[in-house]
Amino acid sequence: MDMLSQLPEALLLRILSLLPAKDVVATMVLSKQWEFLWMLVPKLVYDDSYQNIEYGRFSRFVHRSLTLHEAPFLDTLHLKLGKTSCGSGDIRVWIKTVDKRCLRELIIKIDSNKSSVVLPVSLYTCCRMLVTLKLKNAVLVDVTSSFSFPSLKKLSLVSMKYPGDELIKTFLSSCPVLEDLVVKRCLDDNLLILTVRVPSLKCLVLHNKEDAGLDVGFMIDTPSLECLEIFDNMGVLCVVKNNMTKISKANVCFSYAHIEQLMGSISSVKRLSLCTSKDSYPVGSVFYCLVRLTLCTCETVWLNLLMRMLRDSPKLRDLKLVQDHPLRPSEPRPCWNEPSEVPKCLLTSLETLEWVKYEATEEEKELAAFILKNGRCLKKVTISSEFTDRDE
Incomplete structure (x- = not known):
């Protein structure tokens, strides 16, 4: 205790700040020096x-x-x-x-x-x-x-x-x-509708309740937003009042019927994690700044959505495919349709592919072969199942 008492008061106060208040107050009995020190803990x-x-x-x-x-x-x-x-x-x-x-x-x-x-x-x-x-x-x-x-x-x-x-x-x-x-x-x-109209907002996290009704959702008006996380697998209302031109990171997991508006408003994003039951976004949208894409493979539409994103993300460097949520047995498997043109990012920018919970289904093998064949800039490919990991 003598050695501890020799520490500067500012450092002692920082140490006391890590303790529950009851322990902080209890230090008053240690010595004359400590009798009133607890009263200054910030x-x-x-x-x-x-x-x-x-x-x-x-x-x-x-x-x-x-x-x-x-x-x-x-x-x-x-x-x-x-x-x-x-x-x-x-x-x-x-x-x-x-x-x-x-x-x-x-x-x-x-x-x-x-x-x-x-x-x-x-x-x-x-x-x-x-x-x-x-x-x-x-x-x-x-x-x-x-x-x-x-x-x-x-x-x-x-x-x-x-x-x-x-x-x-x-x-x-x-x-x-x-x-x-x-x-x-x-x-x-x-x-009902959570309205977020904050001009100064930079980071926004929105999670909806699991049993949201058809009339429950969000209205977002945040022109300065840089980071967005939105999770809602039940609601259907999401109104975005403007494009988020400053956004750099987004984590989006939802099943809105009108996903197109949200996707169109974050087209300036640099890093995107995406899980959705819809494979559409506004025609003509190009993700010019997107360099890292993480896509969940739990929904049937994931393959179609991925090929669209590859086509419309000319500077994509890192691609991660992961099954974050359980598959629904009743849902059909996605079908592989080889595109008539190789996406530009495969030819000029894609450097890494990470695939988690790869199951070696027919469509997954076709996609892996397509990326490996056409990925001229690939430096690292990591493919792992639930049971084994391997690098290729």
């Missing part, structure tokens, strides 16, 4: 399952330690709740207690087995300096007064519930510099 993590603390003791501990905390700036307040009966009233008090600490990151994660906790209005009124906000398994309350998060750059909403579509629109419009957004929807979240 990151506090409260976990109500830690050592099975009952509700009353946990709530009082959080409130008292936050009240005694003296750091002028609090980088992170992380609340992991669910084992006790902490609710909206407790969270309201805790947020108000740190209101003057210029809190930069707030994380509230509620246990999924706990009944819905409605987050207090103080979330909107006492956290104006937040840079990061992460919420999970809670309910956002509706508000009539205006609010703003002028510094918020990262927002994560996982398995949240809402008063309706309008609140999420208002929430996002109150974040003028938002750059990263994650929304993973859940059952009964009370949303």
Whole structure:
């Protein structure tokens, strides 16, 4: 302990930031030097399952330690709740207690087995300096007064519930510099169309609930977007208001009836992972910037889609084929039709082929032979089944 005490205070505070708040506060008994050091720790993590603390003791501990905390700036307040009966009233008090600490990151994660906790209005009124906000398994309350998060750059909403579509629109419009957004929807979240209209947004992750109805989906208006991940195998609505000309990376897994619009809007993408039951996109689309393509082979249309992508991606360098999802036995196998012209990328740019879960079906053997025969720039080909790996 003497050697540890000789470390610079800044380093000691960083070490303490890695511990749960209960352990951080416990260090006050170590020595005179440590008696007040915990009050300056910039990151506090409260976990109500830690050592099975009952509700009353946990709530009082959080409130008292936050009240005694003296750091002028609090980088992170992380609340992991669910084992006790902490609710909206407790969270309201805790947020108000740190209101003057210029809190930069707030994380509230509620246990999924706990009944819905409605987050207090103080979330909107006492956290104006937040840079990061992460919420999970809670309910956002509706508000009539205006609010703003002028510094918020990262927002994560996982398995949240809402008063309706309008609140999420208002929430996002109150974040003028938002750059990263994650929304993973859940059952009964009370949303129909999730509208994401954020001019400053650079990274967007959207996951739809598994049993989405025909009238559930997304509306995306993000002209500055650079990275996109969208997962939805059930919804049918996805409206894109503009082309994402700055996008460099996209991970797309969905079965929309109108995939053409989304595919057309990301034609500037450089790295694309794709799994879809549709093999179409706007006629005339060319993926001039695409250098790496990962295509899932779980759908019947994958072979037709691949040949289209090869034809319309003249600078493609890396191709990966992988079966990420189980095959449906009732679905027919794809048919191989050799193209009348060899895609330009095979002749001038394709350098690597990686094929995972290769099954040596007739169409797979035909495709492999076609690529190996015409891939003039190929440097490495890796083909592996579920049971063996081999390089060719």
